[in-house]
Amino acid sequence: MATIKDVAERAGVAPSTVSYVLSGSRKISDETRRAVRAAVEELGYHPRASARSLRSARTRVLALAVPRVSGKSRGADGTFAIDISDAARGHGHDEVLITDLDGVAGMRRVAGSGMADAAVLMAVEEEDPRIAALRELEFPAALLAGSESDPGMPWVDLDWEAAVALALRETAAAGHRRIVFLSSADHEIDSRRGYALHGLRGARLAAAETTAELRTVPSSGDPEELGRRLREVLSVRPAPTALVVQHLILLPHLLDEITALGLRVPEDLALVLVGSIPDDLGGRRLPRIELPVAEMSAAVVRLAIGAIGADTSDTAGEHPPHRLISPRMATGCVIGPPSEPSS
Amino acid sequence: MATIKDVAERAGVAPSTVSYVLSGSRKISDETRRAVRAAVEELGYHPRASARSLRSARTRVLALAVPRVSGKSRGADGTFAIDISDAARGHGHDEVLITDLDGVAGMRRVAGSGMADAAVLMAVEEEDPRIAALRELEFPAALLAGSESDPGMPWVDLDWEAAVALALRETAAAGHRRIVFLSSADHEIDSRRGYALHGLRGARLAAAETTAELRTVPSSGDPEELGRRLREVLSVRPAPTALVVQHLILLPHLLDEITALGLRVPEDLALVLVGSIPDDLGGRRLPRIELPVAEMSAAVVRLAIGAIGADTSDTAGEHPPHRLISPRMATGCVIGPPSEPSS
DNA sequence: TCGATTCGTCGAATCGATTCGATTCAACGT
DNA sequence: ACGTTGAATCGAATCGATTCGACGAATCGA
Structure with a gap:
């Protein structure tokens, strides 16, 4: 696979110049830029995710903790998983699934190895042990469910x-x-x-x-x-x-x-x-x-990504954002009147 | 977060020694090993995934391409996603969800940036364009659906x-x-x-x-x-x-x-x-x-991981493995006899 | 014509883990 | 006493992209 060095060689410039062309963080002459762009195209160059995140300490990946408790159907969970992934892509992120039966262990693994920048927790119970773990690890997260007992965590829920x-x-x-x-x-x-x-x-x-x-x-x-x-x-x-x-x-x-x-x-x-x-x-x-799955997914992803910058230091003062989604009747269906008029 | 250098310092050894203790790929004296283990424990050290995969060219991540065509319910897809993730964990891998509406673009992104070692494709159609893309990219993959028209790709399906x-x-x-x-x-x-x-x-x-x-x-x-x-x-x-x-x-x-x-x-x-x-x-x-979801998930993950080592060079000779899963009646339910005996 | 400024590019350090020689030191044989 | 072997550990290079300071050339004003 092509590396930034290959692109640089082909374009006749230094690797750093290629990086600047791609990131746009320094001014590069039109001529050089065109040459680099052409080389990128010809080689089908894609930056390597692991190198990028090693250097930048950002993975552009969100971890989705899927509930494994019996109860709510897994069907709805799957729907959320897909919509959350879509929303994450909209912000340039990908999504890993955390399905460990021991949710806390899963969180520790993700946070410890730095495979993701933030987590989204589905179907949170009051006093969820994963939340305590996340707080202890100082790992950014957003919850898909309201949580009165856990201030300090952003969440989204249907009202x-x-x-x-x-x-x-x-x-x-x-x-x-x-x-x-x-x-x-x-x-x-x-x-x-x-x-x-x-x-x-x-x-x-x-x-x-x-x-x-x-x-x-x-x-x-x-x-x-x-x-x-x-x-x-x-x-x-x-x-x-x-x-x-x-x-x-x-x-x-x-x-x-x-x-x-x-x-x-x-x-x-x-x-x-x-x-x-x-x-x-x-x-x-x-x-x-x-259940406005797409709207809730978009909101929870925004909160999770927003939590990445904010460290525990400034969380002390401000309270984290919450979002109650307003309910709507589904379109195209009306409630019929009772058969025996009762008024 | 603690790095291998921190662990080495605390244990009074070189970083390489820590690596050898953790991987077990060289003999280390009991004494040193204990010291390193203790340091790892005390610092809560976890190797950083990005550094590890930059060096080793292995991410220990599987990409699951979720079908976005309308038709089959998303509920079953979600169930598969979770079971496949479980199976992947069983082999020490994690799972990213690829939900891009343009499946081919998603494959290119994953393969190009090297975020995953192999892909699992769900709900494959005959002549699926993603398969052609995968072959062109020489990216290891396994399909969750039989595919007569695509020899050269391992697959699993219910019979x-x-x-x-x-x-x-x-x-x-x-x-x-x-x-x-x-x-x-x-x-x-x-x-x-x-x-x-x-x-x-x-x-x-x-x-x-x-x-x-x-x-x-x-x-x-x-x-x-x-x-x-x-x-x-x-x-x-x-x-x-x-x-x-x-x-x-x-x-x-x-x-x-x-x-x-x-x-x-x-x-x-x-x-x-x-x-x-x-x-x-x-x-x-x-x-x-x-539909034996767990069994099929385990099988497809095995095939996908198995495809990682095998390059296109030796694929020429051997035909890739396929697996037809035998059907079973669900336990606890019997088909009742017809109400009017007809024999 | 000479110093100052600006523009575009380069080189090198860095992120953290892995891995291949190289090195040290003790034990051993002759 | 001295070279040899082997076990245990170290040092340095490497993976690929990013980023800061530096450097050469062109441009400007005086």
């Missing part, structure tokens, strides 16, 4: 409170008077995941401002248990006419249960999803609050 | 022919006499995707060896069209009792259509999936031929 509130508000506005909110699962609430807690808060918010009857039921990681709760809540009379769902992992199973109850969607029961990606739907058009 | 044949054979063995095989979509067949063609061949194979009535219908990327074809094929009388599906992207939509026809699964219609990952199912237990 789950607003998202759930919006979904409920829109459902009520469509004319539904008896609405069920199927929130995050028990175990997610128990482990104090931000999206779970904020979703519940959004439901309370919406309940306070509507005259519709609103019942909140936690979901479950166990399909059987989820089915039981669903049957119970839908058997109340008069029956609810709308179901707003935040816990989408078991969505297909949910649809099976609804079908088994003899209910059609959306004729008998309106179904509204909160925070879904198109992949979840498999070609169906259900009304939903989108 | 789709055997998978479809197995699914049909098992369905017939469960007592079904009228079976519909919903194959890959038109556009996949037209673009000569390996899994599509082999799946069809598997259906022909199974048809030749069974007495059951077997009808093959291509799927469609368009939900409406898919619905039309499904209604048509299920309205034949006497009605088919089993549906074997290879095209899983629109599975939820498919289930909706079946429900809309007033059919229950599996009571009225047995449903068997070919090449699915657990994520596809959302908690449901449907009989299916698994």
Whole structure:
């Protein structure tokens, strides 16, 4: 493979001159510049990443720590991984995947060997041990999930409170008077995941401002248990006419249960999803609050790259940037009115 | 961050000695070795990846080229990305994601800057331009998909022919006499995707060896069209009792259509999936031929790493290794018998 | 015509780890 | 007593790009 020396020889200049032409950090005569450019072209020269980052102490690589805890589907994680990579490329960076089962070990490896300039952490739990490790290593990072308990770390998250509130508000506005909110699962609430807690808060918010009857039921990681709760809540009379769902992992199973109850969607029961990606739907058009994956990815990459310059020294004074992404209804889907007018 | 020089100073030896202790490539006395080990521990020393790979011309990184064509769901891609990363770690390698919309440009970038030692290409089409680029760049690679038209490239794929044949054979063995095989979509067949063609061949194979009535219908990327074809094929009388599906992207939509026809699964219609990952199912237990993601990932990583040493010179003689993964039924699910005995 | 300034380019040091001789020192044989 | 062998360690070159100080030539003003 061609090196900068080869290019220099071919152009009849010194290697440093080639470097200046490429970086533009010093003025070079038109004539020389043309000669160098031609040599670069002819040899198909590409600077070697390892040499460049050895010298500059910058790799132009972002590390993405993928969650390995069971729970959220890996499908959404993959979607994020791809969109984050795209966003990183937009800033001239590449992305390595950190999939170590021991997340802390993975962080130590990346930070220690200097393979990346910063990390993006997905699906952060409160009190995530990786965050402590990152802080100890003084490694720049941004989180893809809100984290109240960890000030000093930049993060991005969907405004789950607003998202759930919006979904409920829109459902009520469509004319539904008896609405069920199927929130995050028990175990997610128990482990104090931000999206779970904020979703519940959004439901309370919406309940306070509507005259519709609103019942909140936690979901479950166990399909059987989820089915039981669903049957119970839908058997109340008069029956609810709308179901707003935040816990989408078991969505297909949910649809099976609804079908088994003899209910059609959306004729008998309106179904509204909160925070879904198109992949979840498999070609169906259900009304939903989108999870703006591209927007969140772009934001978290910006924060991670922004954290590279800022050292711990000046972090003391300023508080790091956070970003709550506003929810939107997906375009092209409307919530239908209840079948029996109730006003 | 600590360098090898710091470690050497602290241990009272030369940097080269530290290197020899760490690599074990020369004999070092117990005493010195202990001193060096202690210094490494105390300073938390980690060799810098950029320096190491500049010198050794090895990055210990694999590039994963993620497909950006619409079609196959990104969910499965994400699952593969994670499992491939795990497999790579098992061989001491990390994984960068190449998500460039222009796949060839991405390959050129990685190969040119030497950020990775080899590439893994997902979802390869026949006549994939990336393969030509890789060959021209003499960059080691392995493909995650069979490729008859590209000898000279190692690849791994599920044996789709055997998978479809197995699914049909098992369905017939469960007592079904009228079976519909919903194959890959038109556009996949037209673009000569390996899994599509082999799946069809598997259906022909199974048809030749069974007495059951077997009808093959291509799927469609368009939900409406898919619905039309499904209604048509299920309205034949006497009605088919089993549906074997290879095209899983629109599975939820498919289930909706079946429900809309007033059919229950599996009571009225047995449903068997070919090449699915657990994520596809959302908690449901449907009989299916698994897509052995972990096994395929491990195999493709082995091939990619194996291709690193082997240069084009000796590739001329030997043909590169291929690996067809044998299909298996997922455990814990059985195909039910048809409701009206037909024998 | 001579010093000062500017412009364009070069040479050498640097980043951190690896690796190939070279060197030191002890033990050994004659 | 002296050369020989071998074990353990050191020193220096190397990988490829970046960057700072220096240097020669051209240009300017006086």
